[in-house]
Amino acid sequence: MTRGSIGGLFRHSRIFIGGFLAFFFLNILNSAYSTFLGMIKDELALTYTLSGALMSSYFVGYTMGQIPWGYLADRYGSRRAITLSIVGIASSTILFGLSRGIWQAIASRFLAGILGAGVFVPSVKMVSNWFSPGERGTALGLLSIGGSIGLIVASWMAPILALSLGWRTPITILGFLGILTSAAIWSTLRDRKEQADAAESSRGKEGFLKHGSFWILALTQFLRLGTFYTFIAWLPLLLQEEHGLSLLLAGTALSVFNLAGMASNPLGGLVSDRVGEKMVLLISFLALALDIILFARIRVQALIFVAVFILGWFINFVRSPSFTILPRIYGVEVAGHISGIHNTFASLGALSLPFFLGYVRDVTESYWMGWMTLSALLLLGSVTMLFLNTDSQLSK
Numbered sequence: 001m002t003r004g005s006i007g008g009l010f011r012h013s014r015i016f017i018g019g020f021l022a023f024f025f026l027n028i029l030n031s032a033y034s035t036f037l038g039m040i041k042d043e044l045a046l047t048y049t050l051s052g053a054l055m056s057s058y059f060v061g062y063t064m065g066q067i068p069w070g071y072l073a074d075r076y077g078s079r080r081a082i083t084l085s086i087v088g089i090a091s092s093t094i095l096f097g098l099s100r101g102i103w104q105a106i107a108s109r110f111l112a113g114i115l116g117a118g119v120f121v122p123s124v125k126m127v128s129n130w131f132s133p134g135e136r137g138t139a140l141g142l143l144s145i146g147g148s149i150g151l152i153v154a155s156w157m158a159p160i161l162a163l164s165l166g167w168r169t170p171i172t173i174l175g176f177l178g179i180l181t182s183a184a185i186w187s188t189l190r191d192r193k194e195q196a197d198a199a200e201s202s203r204g205k206e207g208f209l210k211h212g213s214f215w216i217l218a219l220t221q222f223l224r225l226g227t228f229y230t231f232i233a234w235l236p237l238l239l240q241e242e243h244g245l246s247l248l249l250a251g252t253a254l255s256v257f258n259l260a261g262m263a264s265n266p267l268g269g270l271v272s273d274r275v276g277e278k279m280v281l282l283i284s285f286l287a288l289a290l291d292i293i294l295f296a297r298i299r300v301q302a303l304i305f306v307a308v309f310i311l312g313w314f315i316n317f318v319r320s321p322s323f324t325i326l327p328r329i330y331g332v333e334v335a336g337h338i339s340g341i342h343n344t345f346a347s348l349g350a351l352s353l354p355f356f357l358g359y360v361r362d363v364t365e366s367y368w369m370g371w372m373t374l375s376a377l378l379l380l381g382s383v384t385m386l387f388l389n390t391d392s393q394l395s396k
Helices: 003-012 011-035 039-044 048-076 078-100 102-116 120-130 133-165 168-188 198-199 212-242 247-273 277-297 301-317 318-332 331-366 368-387
Strands: none
Touching: 003 368, 011 039, 011 102, 011 120, 011 133, 011 168, 011 212, 011 247, 039 048, 039 102, 039 212, 048 078, 048 102, 048 120, 048 133, 048 212, 048 247, 048 331, 078 102, 078 120, 078 168, 120 133, 120 331, 133 168, 133 247, 198 301, 198 331, 212 247, 212 277, 212 301, 212 318, 212 331, 212 368, 247 318, 277 301, 277 318, 277 368, 301 318, 318 331
């Protein structure tokens, strides 16, 4: 971490605290249910395809919410957008805990997605407004630690509570805690008035759509978040069904996945500053493709945990570089706009890939073909990095 990054965090500590809390509760609220997906599946009598649909319904809403929340953040500020988003996803989580059928559950998860979409893109804008260019990658990576800690807390706390209380009570409790925490988020976050000329200069600049690099990076985002939520959604159930782990051990494995991400999120930004985002993305996707093949074949419990750690490390290692590369190629003045569009592609991946794995599991009665397809897609993502042009492109 650079001296400038540390100074920026001290200067804007209130912003960092509020953003950290928002990431923390967003990830608790959108992932806690996956640890006891087996309980939900049994109670609601779901097929694997319907289980995938339940998980994907969140990202239907999340995808639809990207552009509207970006507009609200531009018009009313990141502080309002982020706070209202946490209130929205927390309220929808309470409804999910009260649902009595699959369609009520799907509807509540859809609402959670569309209402919870107002954290990340407004946070990217907030970081850009408050931190200097030399601090933004580190700041975004450190905020992401809040999300990783949220995932770890959820993966440990949810199964422990579920064993004694069932799955509905923990979900409902978490929803109420999210609403209470939104007051702290509102009190710590602050907006900074943007420069009018920067806002004007970002309008009408849609020329980036014709550049191949834009679409290569869109594929990167699709694979990045799609793969991440495939792991988050399916790892606990897969480890129980195919590897014979208990509910608590499966939750422990998920926490290992998230512990790896807590360290690799900020380190990915720091390393990419030294060797370049392109190299980080290429190597990380290649490592993920190979590790998935190993993970699908090994049966030794200790090695399973090692493979899960590697999965968590590399899928989180690419998060900051996949966004910090955008202002370097297209300019800071349109970075927020392009980030919102690319996050929509990411949401489409999070919608499609978990559902695809569930569908393949139903058709083939095995996870194997789904994992091999995911590995092939990640290998494709690595190869496309060879064709990525990182030169400034808006002027071309």
